[in-house]
Amino acid sequence: MGCSMQRLFTAALLVALVAPAGAEPQTEVIHITGYVPVICRADFLPLAPQTGALVQLGTITEFCNAGSGYRITADYAAGTDPGVLIIDGVPVPLSASGHSLLVHMDGPRAVTQTVAYQPGSTPITTISIQLQAASI
Numbered sequence: 406m407g408c409s410m411q412r413l414f415t416a417a418l419l420v421a422l423v424a425p426a427g428a429e430p431q432t433e434v435i436h437i438t439g440y441v442p443v444i445c446r447a448d449f450l451p452l453a454p455q456t457g458a459l460v461q462l463g464t465i466t467e468f469c470n471a472g473s474g475y476r477i478t479a480d481y482a483a484g485t486d487p488g489v490l491i492i493d494g495v496p497v498p499l500s501a502s503g504h505s506l507l508v509h510m511d512g513p514r515a516v517t518q519t520v521a522y523q524p525g526s527t528p529i530t531t532i533s534i535q536l537q538a539a540s541i
Contacts, residue, residue, distance in 0.1 A: 448465070449465050463519075467517075469536065474512050492519070511539075
């Protein structure tokens, strides 16, 4: 027998030993469970302080793997016209109350966005940003 014919015969013999003729295919089920912790964070990388009609603040990197989503809010000194945050080109007017919803996501997301500030007639000088996973 040639070398390739011998390999073919050996393979056929192995198949015949492993799967008897007329046998039903077998199905195996494996169940795997695990725990994935919810991790939500927002990191801000500021630019050097500036003044002007449009102040480039820096970038914010969001990461949240919560299946129910998350929210990013901002707190600052209340004022009648605090101005507008611009997140990746989208204007988000700041509320006169001193608390604003900046982002509301219905699922997980990882993104880096630019942040700018257009001051109003009562500009803010400090801002605190929080990211919170949504409750189920």
